[in-house]
Amino acid sequence: MASGELFTVPIPSLKSHQGGSIVCTCPEPKVYVLTWTSPPDNRLTPVFNTALITALDIIEFGYPPGVVVTTSSISKFYSNGLDLQLAVSTPGFFQNSLYPLFRRFLTYPMPTVALVNGHGFAGGFMLAMHHDYRVFAGSKGYLCINELEFGAPLLPPMSSIFRIKAAPKVYRDMVLEARRFDAKAALEAGLVDAIGELDAALSLIKERALVKKGATGAYSLLKAEMYRESVALLDANGKDAVNPSDMQAVEKKRKAEGAKRFKEWKETQVGDKAKL
Numbered sequence: 001m002a003s004g005e006l007f008t009v010p011i012p013s014l015k016s017h018q019g020g021s022i023v024c025t026c027p028e029p030k031v032y033v034l035t036w037t038s039p040p041d042n043r044l045t046p047v048f049n050t051a052l053i054t055a056l057d058i059i060e061f062g063y064p065p066g067v068v069v070t071t072s073s074i075s076k077f078y079s080n081g082l083d084l085q086l087a088v089s090t091p092g093f094f095q096n097s098l099y100p101l102f103r104r105f106l107t108y109p110m111p112t113v114a115l116v117n118g119h120g121f122a123g124g125f126m127l128a129m130h131h132d133y134r135v136f137a138g139s140k141g142y143l144c145i146n147e148l149e150f151g152a153p154l155l156p157p158m159s160s161i162f163r164i165k166a167a168p169k170v171y172r173d174m175v176l177e178a179r180r181f182d183a184k185a186a187l188e189a190g191l192v193d194a195i196g197e198l199d200a201a202l203s204l205i206k207e208r209a210l211v212k213k214g215a216t217g218a219y220s221l222l223k224a225e226m227y228r229e230s231v232a233l234l235d236a237n238g239k240d241a242v243n244p245s246d247m248q249a250v251e252k253k254r255k256a257e258g259a260k261r262f263k264e265w266k267e268t269q270v271g272d273k274a275k276l
Contacts, residue, residue, distance in 0.1 A: 007058060011038050011051045015086065019047070022055045023073075028202060030066025030211045032059050033115075037073040041080035044123045046090055049101040056104055065214035067205050068108065070131065071115035071198075078116045078141070079124030084152065088244060095237050098123070099157050103234040105130040106161070107224045110214030115201045116192070121146055129161045132223075133210075134192040135201045142180035143191060149178050153247040157233040164227060166191065 006024040013019035020038035027033060034055050038048055052070075059068060072078050087093045105112055105127070114120075114128035118141040125143045128134050136143075145162070147154050154175060162171050170189045173179040186192045194200045205211060213219055224231055236242070 006032070006063070007055075009051045009055045009058070011036070012047045014045050014047045017043060017045050017047075017083070017086075022051050024055060024059065027198065028205075030064055031069065031202065031205060032063065032066060033069045033071065033198070034059075035071050035073050039074065041077040041119075042072050042074060042124070043080055043083045043086075044098060044101070044127065045083055045086060046093060046097045049097045053101055053104055056108060060109060065110045067111045067113060067210045067214075069113045069115050069198075069201055069205075071117050071137070075118055075138070076141070077118045077124070078114070078120040079127055080119060081122030081124045081126075084150070094155070094157075094243065095241055099234040102126065102130045102157070102161070103231060106227055106230060106234070107220045109217070109220035111205075111210040111219070113201050113205065113210075115198060116141065116143065117197075120144075123158075126158055126161060129165055129191075133204060134186075135194045135196060135204060136183035136186050136192045137195075137197045137200070139183070142182055143186050144178060144180040145174050146178045148176065153244055153251075155244065155247070156242050157230070157236070160230040160233050161227075164230060 004025045004027055006026055008024070009022045011020045011022065018039055020036065022034055022036045025033045025035065034052070036042055036048070036052070038045075042048070056068065082098070087098070090097075111133065112131040113133045113135060114131040115135050115137055116128055117137040120128050120141070120143045122145060125145055128143070145154070159175070162174065166174065167190060170191070174181075181189060181191060183192070183195045187195055194204050196203075
């Protein structure tokens with residue numbers, strides 16, 4: 001076992017995803033670094049999400065309160081988001097897998113830091129935003145919400161975290177332009193708190209005395225109140241939950257009604273011209 005290694009949680013293989021692992025190390029007292037490896041690009045599959053929630057449970061219930069840092073051993077990707085085809089074909093994926101993962105980070109009872117070492121696209125960016133702090137490592141990589149580019153809706157539980165944590169102009173550029181933020185742009189936009197490698201994350205933790213913040217037991221409750229809009233959306237189920245098919249059905253109805261109105265208008269134009 002490597003020096004400072006506390007435990008490993010396996011990520012089973014699933015269809016085209018070969019699986020991998022999440023390794024927890026402790027570079028400094030009460031600083032728990034979760035490093036995931038799920039080639040080729042750390043997709044948020046059901047088994048990945050379950051493994052990550054398990055790792056968070058092990059830290060909360062098996063170790064003293066401190067700080068959790070997440071990162072990837074794959075230098076190009078922090079996470080490339082969902083496997084969309086797998087997500088929509090897996091019953092209950094959003095309500096039973098993805099949203100519980102986001103909620104776990106959002107209300108985790110100790111500080112969390114996303115050490116973004118490569119691309120964080122779509123769901124990968126969302127995962128980083130559900131952490132309390134973000135450090136952008138390396139000179140390469142982008143943070144991007146690229147649903148616009150592949151024609152997918154941005155569901156309310158996904159978008160709410162950006163409305164809460166990003167400035168309105170940044171949110172607009174992020175969603176309606178699918179802007180890619182490199183480390184410098186992300187820092188200027190307030191999407192990350194620092195630029196650098198693990199040492200930058202450790203410096204941030206030390207400067208803000210984050211190791212001590214979870215000691216009183218109030219950290220999770222404070223965050224649940226701070227982000228209650230997102231918590232409520234992530235917790236919604238049944239008729240209160242919004243699924244991609246629901247949004248697509250509404251859009252399909254809107255287009256059909258609009259096309260009908262346009263056809264009716266066009267017919268009146270033909271009639272008016274015939275009278276001349």
